[in-house]
Amino acid sequence: MRHFVAVAVLALAVSGFARAEDVGQIKVAKGTVHVERDGKRLPAMVGMPIRQSDTLITGVDGAAGVTFSDNSLLSTGPNSVLVVDLYMFDSTTHAGKFDASLKKGTLAVVSGKIVKQTPGAMRVRTPAAIMGVRGTDFLVQVDEPAK
Amino acid sequence: MGAVIVALVGTLMVLLAPDQVGDELVVVVPSADGHVGTVVVERRGERVVLHEAFAASRIVDGSPPMRELLTGVETRSEFAVALSSLPHRPKSFLVYFLEGTDEFTEESRVEFEKILSELRERGAPDVVVIGHTDRVGTIPYNDRLSLQRAERVRGELIRLGIPESRIRTAGRGEREPLVPTDDDVSEPRNRRVEINVR
Numbered sequence: 001m002r003h004f005v006a007v008a009v010l011a012l013a014v015s016g017f018a019r020a021e022d023v024g025q026i027k028v029a030k031g032t033v034h035v036e037r038d039g040k041r042l043p044a045m046v047g048m049p050i051r052q053s054d055t056l057i058t059g060v061d062g063a064a065g066v067t068f069s070d071n072s073l074l075s076t077g078p079n080s081v082l083v084v085d086l087y088m089f090d091s092t093t094h095a096g097k098f099d100a101s102l103k104k105g106t107l108a109v110v111s112g113k114i115v116k117q118t119p120g121a122m123r124v125r126t127p128a129a130i131m132g133v134r135g136t137d138f139l140v141q142v143d144e145p146a147k
Numbered sequence: 148m149g150a151v152i153v154a155l156v157g158t159l160m161v162l163l164a165p166d167q168v169g170d171e172l173v174v175v176v177p178s179a180d181g182h183v184g185t186v187v188v189e190r191r192g193e194r195v196v197l198h199e200a201f202a203a204s205r206i207v208d209g210s211p212p213m214r215e216l217l218t219g220v221e222t223r224s225e226f227a228v229a230l231s232s233l234p235h236r237p238k239s240f241l242v243y244f245l246e247g248t249d250e251f252t253e254e255s256r257v258e259f260e261k262i263l264s265e266l267r268e269r270g271a272p273d274v275v276v277i278g279h280t281d282r283v284g285t286i287p288y289n290d291r292l293s294l295q296r297a298e299r300v301r302g303e304l305i306r307l308g309i310p311e312s313r314i315r316t317a318g319r320g321e322r323e324p325l326v327p328t329d330d331d332v333s334e335p336r337n338r339r340v341e342i343n344v345r
Contacts, residue, residue, distance in 0.1 A: 027271055139229065141171065146169070
């Protein structure tokens with residue numbers, strides 16, 4: 001019986017962990033933060049999983065930080081739109097690919113195991129440019145076009 | 148004929164129209180350990196390579212990326228909110244145990260308190276706890292002991308207030324020694340639990 005309880009508790013502990021499609025998790029959420037997923041706008045909170053194709057949106061008072069499964073860290077400041085275009089990571093070989101787009105706002109990046117294993121395997125797109133990341137810490141700011 | 152001219156003029160206008168992109172800035176900054184990495188910024192075949200602290204690329208009115216050098220102060224004030232919102236870097240800790248038990252060594256008891264206070268500062272930590280043993284005893288005995296050690300740490304973390312659902316445990320027995328030894332050798336450095344926090 002004791003064994004059974006131990007197993008049940010373990011199973012519970014494991015089920016609380018990331019599902020296969022979860023590629024990251026929101027660790028910091030300040031002010032207004034939303035995640036757009038499958039056309040729906042969800043209020044974002046600390047602990048919420050992030051998936052490929054998600055768009056992270058912060059309001060004028062907002063900021064958000066995400067830890068990805070390869071230990072990449074991304075955070076956005078206020079009034080920002082960040083899209084996780086593509087995320088693939090093999091936790092055994094550390095091979096992977098990470099494409100993100102900053103449509104507007106500010107972004108801080110600390111690249112993780114994907115880039116360590118394969119320099120250049122992470123790319124960040126902006127409306128005007130594309131960045132190839134060979135490691136590790138950098139910042140991006142995209143202003144909105146003047147009207 | 149008229150339609151062709153309209154089409155041509157239209158195409159010309161699109162080509163000559165100023166690029167509707169806002170200004171952009173990319174800055175490479177030193178990492179927590181002081182190392183400075185490399186980022187390549189490319190726009191329409193024009194590239195700049197940034198690989199020194201606070202080296203920056205600026206695009207103004209859709210210009211090609213232009214290199215410049217910022218200061219740390221400028222950079223930190225421009226990006227203050229994003230920088231202060233970066234999640235904590237994932238970290239690994241080790242605690243050690245008395246032979247054949249799930250009791251911390253004296254040093255590790257003190258160390259563990261420091262680990263707990265560091266965990267308290269993190270929002271929504273995910274913790275993976277992995278127990279290990281030295282090679283004294285049988286493999287099944289050490290499998291049990293390593294899991295027991297991991298569960299002991301898990302219990303302490305739950306008592307601290309970390310939700311059970313965020314802690315995963317595993318026991319690796321004597322399979323992954325930190326210091327390789329012959330069988331049945333008592334080795335304090337192998338009687339340990341890894342606490343991996345993200």
